[in-house]
Amino acid sequence: MLKIEDLRVNYGYIQAIDGISFEVPEGKIVTLLGNNGAGKSTTLMSISGLVEKAGGTITFDGQNITRMRPEKIVHLGIAHVPEGRRIFPSLTVYENLVTGTLGNKKLTKKRQQELLEEQLVLFPRLRERLKQVGGSLSGGEQQMLAIARGLMMDPKMIMLDEPSLGLAPIVVEEIFDLIVRIREMGKTVLLIEQNASMALAIADYGYVLVNGVIHIEGSSKELLANDEVKKAYLGA
Amino acid sequence: MSKIKAFVGKHRSLMLTAALVFAIVFPLFGFKKSMVRIFCRILMYFTLAGSLNITNGYSGQTSLGHAGFYCIGAYVMAILTTRFQISFWPVLLLSGIGAAVAGLIISVPTLRLKGIYLSIITLGASEVIRIIALNWEGVTGGSFGIKDIPRPTFFGFTFDSPLKFYYLFLGVAVIFLLISYRLIHSRVGRSWMSIRENELAAKSLGVRTAPAKMMNFAYGAFWAGIIGGIYAVYVQYIDSAVFSLDEGFNIMSMIIIGGQGTLIGPIVGSIVVNGLTELLRPIGVWRFVMYAALIIVMMWFRPQGLMGESNSILAGAKIKMRKAGKTGGKKEAIS
Numbered sequence: 001m002l003k004i005e006d007l008r009v010n011y012g013y014i015q016a017i018d019g020i021s022f023e024v025p026e027g028k029i030v031t032l033l034g035n036n037g038a039g040k041s042t043t044l045m046s047i048s049g050l051v052e053k054a055g056g057t058i059t060f061d062g063q064n065i066t067r068m069r070p071e072k073i074v075h076l077g078i079a080h081v082p083e084g085r086r087i088f089p090s091l092t093v094y095e096n097l098v099t100g101t102l103g104n105k106k107l108t109k110k111r112q113q114e115l116l117e118e119q120l121v122l123f124p125r126l127r128e129r130l131k132q133v134g135g136s137l138s139g140g141e142q143q144m145l146a147i148a149r150g151l152m153m154d155p156k157m158i159m160l161d162e163p164s165l166g167l168a169p170i171v172v173e174e175i176f177d178l179i180v181r182i183r184e185m186g187k188t189v190l191l192i193e194q195n196a197s198m199a200l201a202i203a204d205y206g207y208v209l210v211n212g213v214i215h216i217e218g219s220s221k222e223l224l225a226n227d228e229v230k231k232a233y234l235g236a
Numbered sequence: 237m238s239k240i241k242a243f244v245g246k247h248r249s250l251m252l253t254a255a256l257v258f259a260i261v262f263p264l265f266g267f268k269k270s271m272v273r274i275f276c277r278i279l280m281y282f283t284l285a286g287s288l289n290i291t292n293g294y295s296g297q298t299s300l301g302h303a304g305f306y307c308i309g310a311y312v313m314a315i316l317t318t319r320f321q322i323s324f325w326p327v328l329l330l331s332g333i334g335a336a337v338a339g340l341i342i343s344v345p346t347l348r349l350k351g352i353y354l355s356i357i358t359l360g361a362s363e364v365i366r367i368i369a370l371n372w373e374g375v376t377g378g379s380f381g382i383k384d385i386p387r388p389t390f391f392g393f394t395f396d397s398p399l400k401f402y403y404l405f406l407g408v409a410v411i412f413l414l415i416s417y418r419l420i421h422s423r424v425g426r427s428w429m430s431i432r433e434n435e436l437a438a439k440s441l442g443v444r445t446a447p448a449k450m451m452n453f454a455y456g457a458f459w460a461g462i463i464g465g466i467y468a469v470y471v472q473y474i475d476s477a478v479f480s481l482d483e484g485f486n487i488m489s490m491i492i493i494g495g496q497g498t499l500i501g502p503i504v505g506s507i508v509v510n511g512l513t514e515l516l517r518p519i520g521v522w523r524f525v526m527y528a529a530l531i532i533v534m535m536w537f538r539p540q541g542l543m544g545e546s547n548s549i550l551a552g553a554k555i556k557m558r559k560a561g562k563t564g565g566k567k568e569a570i571s
Contacts, residue, residue, distance in 0.1 A: 048440055050436070071444050074441065079441075082437055086434045086436060086437035088434055090433060090497075095426070095429075099426050099427075102441060150441075
């Protein structure tokens with residue numbers, strides 16, 4: 001579904017991404033692992049068109065999206081849930097969710113209603129908080145809101161940037177269960193994580209990014225069994 | 237207290253209609269002309285502050301240059317009606333469009349600027365506009381200004397008294413409110429607010445932030461231009477000194493006191509600031525010290541402004557407005 005070939009991104013003189021290639025097959029959860037500064041978030045931002053690319057090609061559903069503008073990419077069906085949640089703190093939960101539909105102009109009023117109902121079924125806690133402003137939610141609820149807001153544009157693929165960031169382990173588990181349910185709904189998921197053991201527990205396939213290059217790749221089982229991964233990321 | 241709040245929240249359109257009827261009827265009870273002039277000022281500044289609130293309050297682009305757009309509107313009106321004898325109504329539209337174009341011109345190079353940097357540029361732009369008005373003598377009359385600006389007429393009816401102008405200002409204020417209300421609750425308004433809240437998130441959701449910001453600036457400037465145009469025919473004489481930075485800050489103090497990002501805030505801000513101006517007239521220039529003190533006290537106790545998100549009585553109306561979708565029931569309405 002998503003294919004990345006020889007992607008390169010520079011920040012000034014620094015090469016943040018140095019020629020990586022990977023694929024995200026339809027209906028799977030693929031995870032991109034790596035430490036701080038490995039280039040994970042930059043990879044996501046270059047897919048969604050938020051940063052300039054120095055080279056390489058990105059293809060989605062057979063279309064070259066390398067030089068597309070962010071709103072076009074959203075329109076094609078890629079939702080990006082940015083790192084640090086970035087919900088709209090002084091808008092209500094309801095308004096946050098509705099704002100999620102702005103990028104997809106194909107949505108009819110009726111479809112928007114259905115999508116809203118879908119999110120509220122998936123995230124029942126948001127239904128209780130519909131009238132509250134986003135800033136008053138707990139960290140976990142804010143993360144749920146950020147994911148739900150991304151799903152409101154009815155994407156084919158959703159990219160999650162560190163959904164476990166700063167959350168209590170029990171909340172992280174809840175969120176990861178939800179990610180599995182999102183895949184069951186037929187969406188493709190590209191998940192970025194530092195929490196490798198949690199990510200590999202739900203992912204189908206994984207890539208390990210080190211200093212802007214892909215260091216190891218394989219199915220989740222292979223990665224979980226890999227000695228190097230164990231030592232560096234699983235703390236075994 | 238909470239009962240009153242719930243009542244205001246529940247019967248919002250009723251309350252608004254009542255307020256409008258009150259605004260239409262009460263000046264007829266034989267106020268002195270000087271008093272009616274104060275009412276005119278309040279309504280005029282309401283639209284002016286409201287239009288600044290569109291940029292500062294809804295898209296979070298802190299502009300300090302509103303006096304500049306106001307200035308352009310006034311000069312467009314003054315020049316076209318005195319030199320070319322064009323009638324008031326088409327020129328009024330041109331006043332708005334002129335200011336909107338200036339807004340666009342300023343917004344394009346500043347798209348990437350945020351916060352204080354944007355504020356400084358808009359502040360500079362406002363001064364540039366005023367200084368051009370002061371020095372381009374051939375067109376603007378320089379420091380002599382433009383006098384004898386003709387009164388507007390409407391099918392043989394001439395606006396020649398403060399009371400008649402009161403209704404003109406009221407009409408413009410109502411039109412401004414209605415259009416802005418619709419706009420803010422549309423896709424456009426939602427994209428403005430998403431930019432204010434978090435620009436990167438807005439982009440990642442596919443909001444086209446550049447055109448949204450440009451349109452926001454132009455729309456706010458348009459209404460400042462309209463008010464400038466009416467101001468010119470109301471006082472019949474303009475010169476550049478009126479459109480100083482002080483005026484810009486005066487307008488801004490109204491939205492800070494009233495509450496940014498609410499439609500009702502500028503009304504309250506305009507009433508409070510203009511009311512204080514009259515009350516404090518006896519103490520002369522010391523009243524500016526009072527404004528400063530008031531703004532500091534506001535920042536301390538109510539940084540969101542009198543009408544901001546709060547538990548005050550009038551905020552009851554706001555909560556209803558923000559809710560839009562009803563919980564409890566099965567359907568969540570998308571507005």
